Amino acid sequence: xxxxxxxxLSEDDSELREAFNILKMEAKLDDLKLRRKLMKLHNENSLxxxxxxxxxxxxxxxxxxxxxxxxxxxxxxLDKPNSHSGLVTDNVIYQFLSExxx
Amino acid sequence: xxxxxxxxxxxDDIILLKHMQQGEEWAFNQLYLKYNxxxxxxxxxxxxxxxxxxxxxHDAFIRLYKTCRSSFFDDYQGSLEPWLKKVAYRTFLxxxxxxxxxxxxxxxxxxxxxxxxxxxxxxxxxKGKRDLVIxxxxxxxxxxxxxxxxxxxxxxxxxxxxxxxxxxxxxxxxTSKNRCIENLxxxxxxxx
Numbered sequence: 001x002x003x004x005x006x007x008x009l010s011e012d013d014s015e016l017r018e019a020f021n022i023l024k025m026e027a028k029l030d031d032l033k034l035r036r037k038l039m040k041l042h043n044e045n046s047l048x049x050x051x052x053x054x055x056x057x058x059x060x061x062x063x064x065x066x067x068x069x070x071x072x073x074x075x076x077x078l079d080k081p082n083s084h085s086g087l088v089t090d091n092v093i094y095q096f097l098s099e100x101x102x
Numbered sequence: 103x104x105x106x107x108x109x110x111x112x113x114d115d116i117i118l119l120k121h122m123q124q125g126e127e128w129a130f131n132q133l134y135l136k137y138n139x140x141x142x143x144x145x146x147x148x149x150x151x152x153x154x155x156x157x158x159x160h161d162a163f164i165r166l167y168k169t170c171r172s173s174f175f176d177d178y179q180g181s182l183e184p185w186l187k188k189v190a191y192r193t194f195l196x197x198x199x200x201x202x203x204x205x206x207x208x209x210x211x212x213x214x215x216x217x218x219x220x221x222x223x224x225x226x227x228x229k230g231k232r233d234l235v236i237x238x239x240x241x242x243x244x245x246x247x248x249x250x251x252x253x254x255x256x257x258x259x260x261x262x263x264x265x266x267x268x269x270x271x272x273x274x275x276x277t278s279k280n281r282c283i284e285n286l287x288x289x290x291x292x293x294x
Contacts, residue, residue: 016287018228019235020254025222027255029215031164036208038160041134043205 115182122170134163137186144187150194157202162189168256172248174266238289246282253279 114136121129141159146152166186169175203211223229239247249267252258253275258266260275269275 016231016235016283016290018222019231022219022222022228022232023235023255024257025215025219027251027257029212029219031168032208032212032215034164034167035160035203036205036212038134038138038163039156039203039205039208041131042138042156042160045135045138 116179119170119175119178119182122167123175130163130167133166133182137183138163140183141186141190145190145194148191148194154194154202158190158193158197159186161193162186165189165258169252169258169266172252172266173268234290234293235286238286238293241289242282242285246278246285249275249279249282250286 115133118129118133122133138156138159141162142152142155145155145158150158163186166182166189223232239250242250245267249263252266253260253263260272260279263269263275264272267275269278
């Protein structure tokens, strides 16, 4: 750090040298704090994106799974418990259908 | 339609920049959330590793934060995206092997710098000199103050100062810097 300051301050400039060192250090601290804040924003943003993506993927997977189950006529015959192929339980189907109705 | 959309995006950037210049932090956060992914993808496409890309992107945003009040941004009319990408790419080229820091590493550095600073500030003589320089910086003219703050304290290289402060060349930056330092020295000596 002193090298940069030595570039333009002569040996007689000790008053400025110390003050400049402090001010440079303060600027460095501000940079670090800002960098930390940005890193935190970046991590939070990545986390939110990852959660949203996995939520969408999960929703898509469930949708596909349920569509496949509904194609199986036995699976939607809710009056006859456990009469379907066994791929999905009645509860899951009830849940899915009630979610759909909402 | 696309042209209209681009105009709206540019307008948004200019409005956010104006708020940033007034010290409103939300505007900076908004710009960060708007462009960080694009800037990261840009440097990754240019060959930066995905581990180091956020660091290059953050350098660009720190530069924007530090220089948003400079003459360069006074009448800025375009989108900030190309400027941020350019600065991030420049950082990537400068520190190609630089490893991106984690939050924990940054925290350690903050503690180290704070320790050094608190030791320095404890010394009444150093603290007095620091306050004196701050006082004199306010009296040497806004352009000189900006040049010293960006180039000396902010460590922004002279070639970038040329662009940010509308100087004609690097040589003019050096000449101006020497003149401003001399002016500052005289004022400090007069007040001591």
